[in-house]
Amino acid sequence: MVQLYGxxxxxxxxxxxxxxxxxAPHTWIPVIQAYRIADPxxxxxxxNTASASFLAINPMGQVPALVDGDLLLSESMAxxxxxxxxxxGPRAPAGAAEDALTLQWAFLxxxxxxxxxxxxxxxxxxxxxxxxxxxxxxxxxxxxxQRPFARIDAHxxxxxxxxxxxxxxxxxxxxxxxxxxxxxxxxxxxxxxLTRWLTTARARPxxxxxxxxxxxxxxxxx
Ligand SMILES: N[C@@H](CCC(=O)N[C@@H](CS)C(=O)NCC(=O)O)C(=O)O
Numbered sequence: 446m447v448q449l450y451g452x453x454x455x456x457x458x459x460x461x462x463x464x465x466x467x468x469a470p471h472t473w474i475p476v477i478q479a480y481r482i483a484d485p486x487x488x489x490x491x492x493n494t495a496s497a498s499f500l501a502i503n504p505m506g507q508v509p510a511l512v513d514g515d516l517l518l519s520e521s522m523a524x525x526x527x528x529x530x531x532x533x534g535p536r537a538p539a540g541a542a543e544d545a546l547t548l549q550w551a552f553l554x555x556x557x558x559x560x561x562x563x564x565x566x567x568x569x570x571x572x573x574x575x576x577x578x579x580x581x582x583x584x585x586x587x588x589x590x591q592r593p594f595a596r597i598d599a600h601x602x603x604x605x606x607x608x609x610x611x612x613x614x615x616x617x618x619x620x621x622x623x624x625x626x627x628x629x630x631x632x633x634x635x636x637x638x639l640t641r642w643l644t645t646a647r648a649r650p651x652x653x654x655x656x657x658x659x660x661x662x663x664x665x666x667x
Pocket of ligand 1 (some may be wrong): 454455456457478479480494506507508509519520521522
């Protein structure tokens with residue numbers, strides 16, 4: 446049985462969403478980011494990214510991580526794509542062309558969307574979006590997201606999902622990058638097809654249940 450390590454408030458949501466969509470057998474092992482814990486070395490602290498037992502699995506000290514037999518895997522995109530290939534079915538790419546397109550959307554997500562979208566998230570949740578610095582960060586992030594969002598929006602004007610007619614791992618991977626920008630409603634106004642796609646993906650019963658669990662996870666721990 447594969448073992449997935451992570452917290453719900455992390456990129457571990459990517460593989461976890463897929464595993465649940467595929468109804469694939471797995472063990473979920475909660476590992477909280479050490480920076481969310483007041484004293485991560487305390488005996489009472491939850492299992493965390495600075496725990497020696499976790500560093501043996503991912504020496505980077507980051508979640509998610511996956512153990513699949515002898516395979517130790519980090520990087521949320523690699524983990525999620527591995528799980529799609531391993532378990533197969535309608536959520537996985539079928540054939541070389543879909544495989545390549547899945548990589549295309551996943552790489553677009555991590556190379557062009559994730560960083561500016563995270564800047565928006567951090568400004569809204571840990572900064573001050575109304576401050577001059579917050580405004581400047583958001584303006585730069587919006588500018589950086591114009592081209593990738595236009596590309597995704599144009600594709601989704603002609604297709605329900607990234608690979609065409611069915612929801613797949615490609616949608617999970619890109620949606621989980623795009624959603625980091627979700628607090629910036631004004632940004633999404635110019636991209637109605639992208640917005641429709643993101644809303645539809647996030648309305649899937651598997652995701653709504655997962656999101657409720659995620660929101661119930663405390664932000665910080667003693
Ligand atoms: N590129 C990595 C990033 C992993 C990452 O930054 N994980 C965060 C949570 S989303 C983490 O574990 N942070 C703890 C730390 O960096 O100390 C991936 O996609 O898996």
